[in-house]
Amino acid sequence: MDTAEFRHSNTPAPNMHELGIAASILDCVEKEALRHPGVHISKVGVKVGELSGVDQDALQFGFDVLVKDTPFEPLALAVEYVPRVQRCSKCEYEFRMTEFDPRCPLCADFVTQCVSGEELDIAYMEVDE
Numbered sequence: 001m002d003t004a005e006f007r008h009s010n011t012p013a014p015n016m017h018e019l020g021i022a023a024s025i026l027d028c029v030e031k032e033a034l035r036h037p038g039v040h041i042s043k044v045g046v047k048v049g050e051l052s053g054v055d056q057d058a059l060q061f062g063f064d065v066l067v068k069d070t071p072f073e074p075l076a077l078a079v080e081y082v083p084r085v086q087r088c089s090k091c092e093y094e095f096r097m098t099e100f101d102p103r104c105p106l107c108a109d110f111v112t113q114c115v116s117g118e119e120l121d122i123a124y125m126e127v128d129e
Contacts, residue, residue: 018055021120022062026072028122036127043126045078049119056081084117 029044048054056079063077086097088104089111095104102112 017053018058019062019066021054022059022066022077025063025077025122026066026075029072029075029125032125040128041072041075041125042128043076043078045080045123045125047080047082047119047121047123049082049117050084051114051117052120054120080123082116082119085115086112087115088112 029041033041048056060077067073067075084097085094087094088109090109091107093104093106103110104112
């Protein structure tokens with residue numbers, strides 16, 4: 001029997017990419033906890049950009065699996081989605097790029113630069129006092 005049959009249909013299967021990212025997040029949390037003995041980190045917040053190639057549900061699932069039955073439990077992961085924003089090189093207007101059209105909606109110039117949406121960063125860690 002295929003192991004996928006055991007998984008609930010609404011539960012995403014973390015691929016190696018998201019599982020590796022979740023493991024890296026836990027490594028950072030562990031290093032920070034070692035720098036501050038006696039502190040309990042209760043939540044870690046990450047920013048995930050639209051262009052990062054990260055499936056947020058798979059990341060959350062992988063993180064939960066890695067934390068379960070460890071000293072980190074009940075560490076929570078908060079994921080903040082960061083949309084893709086372009087800036088026009090001509091008029092400096094910033095806009096959400098849709099339908100793969102990089103043209104500035106204000107001046108119609110094609111030369112635009114991505115200013116957000118590629119993030120994959122730890123934004124914060126919350127501690128219990």
